[in-house]
Amino acid sequence: MSHAPLHIIESHTAGEPTKVIIDGGPDLGTGTLAERSQRLRDEHAWLRGAVCCEPRGHEAVVGALVCAPDEPDCACGVIFFNNVSTLGMCIHATIGLTVTLAHLGRIHPGTHRIDTPVGVVTAHLRSDGSVEVANVPSYRHAAAVTVEVPGWGSVRGDVAWGGNWFFLIADQGPPVAIEHLEALNRFTRDVRRCLTEQGITGEHGMEIDHIEVFGPPANPALADSRNYVLCPGDAHDRSPCGTGTSAKLACLHASGTLRSGQIWRQSGILDTVFEAALEPLPDGKIIARITGHAWVNADSTYFFDPTDPFRHGLA
Numbered sequence: 001m002s003h004a005p006l007h008i009i010e011s012h013t014a015g016e017p018t019k020v021i022i023d024g025g026p027d028l029g030t031g032t033l034a035e036r037s038q039r040l041r042d043e044h045a046w047l048r049g050a051v052c053c054e055p056r057g058h059e060a061v062v063g064a065l066v067c068a069p070d071e072p073d074c075a076c077g078v079i080f081f082n083n084v085s086t087l088g089m090c091i092h093a094t095i096g097l098t099v100t101l102a103h104l105g106r107i108h109p110g111t112h113r114i115d116t117p118v119g120v121v122t123a124h125l126r127s128d129g130s131v132e133v134a135n136v137p138s139y140r141h142a143a144a145v146t147v148e149v150p151g152w153g154s155v156r157g158d159v160a161w162g163g164n165w166f167f168l169i170a171d172q173g174p175p176v177a178i179e180h181l182e183a184l185n186r187f188t189r190d191v192r193r194c195l196t197e198q199g200i201t202g203e204h205g206m207e208i209d210h211i212e213v214f215g216p217p218a219n220p221a222l223a224d225s226r227n228y229v230l231c232p233g234d235a236h237d238r239s240p241c242g243t244g245t246s247a248k249l250a251c252l253h254a255s256g257t258l259r260s261g262q263i264w265r266q267s268g269i270l271d272t273v274f275e276a277a278l279e280p281l282p283d284g285k286i287i288a289r290i291t292g293h294a295w296v297n298a299d300s301t302y303f304f305d306p307t308d309p310f311r312h313g314l315a
Contacts, residue, residue, distance in 0.1 A: 049313030089163025091242020176215030
């Protein structure tokens, strides 16, 4: 199967890569963004492979397909995906998308609504190039949930929604530091497998596909916490993870330890930092506001030679 070339703008947000597909993506037909996201997942696996897998990509890449929004007042719609599936929401990629649209001259500093499969988010592009994203409502679904993990015993964490489902673990497992990446990967993969085996899910039986481990920051003057986040596809997030930070804020709010408007500085495994604050909602959920920087670093055209056996990526 041959495809038209893809026009892609590449960026990274605090170290985590995003590839925004500007032109050449598949025709997903009509329907809601959630329906079109499912169509992308079920019928166009070639796009995930071509963008997020070798030889063009790697396991940490997140793709963002720009498309028509459901809501007419939005700057655009977007469907996020990685090497194994679509994603409900991705804040680092929303920051990358916002900077990409500014790079193309499609938006300017100010506030812009962006439609996603899980709802509309607001991106505020500042004059210094930073972007604040007001996420979809986040909340803690269950507190102090115990999962039995062979080799680690009883591991306790919170189940929370921040645009994706997270199991948040504090002060258990390997130290949260870059020299322990392999051990952290094994630990979080074991936790995720055991959550599935033991029937521990998000609301309505939704799979918990992100595992987030917290430890002390490298420098308390610059951050309040450091995290390691295992994403679907078994890659770790190079950034502090925006949806994971949203889930963290929801848990801190539910525990009464973070006030409205108070700044939380979340560092990731590379010690890059997202600044975050929460706005409580009447139903107990929160709006998390996540601020970070992204940098455009490539303008690419992907070709699909029908004689190339790896034009759709290495499985």
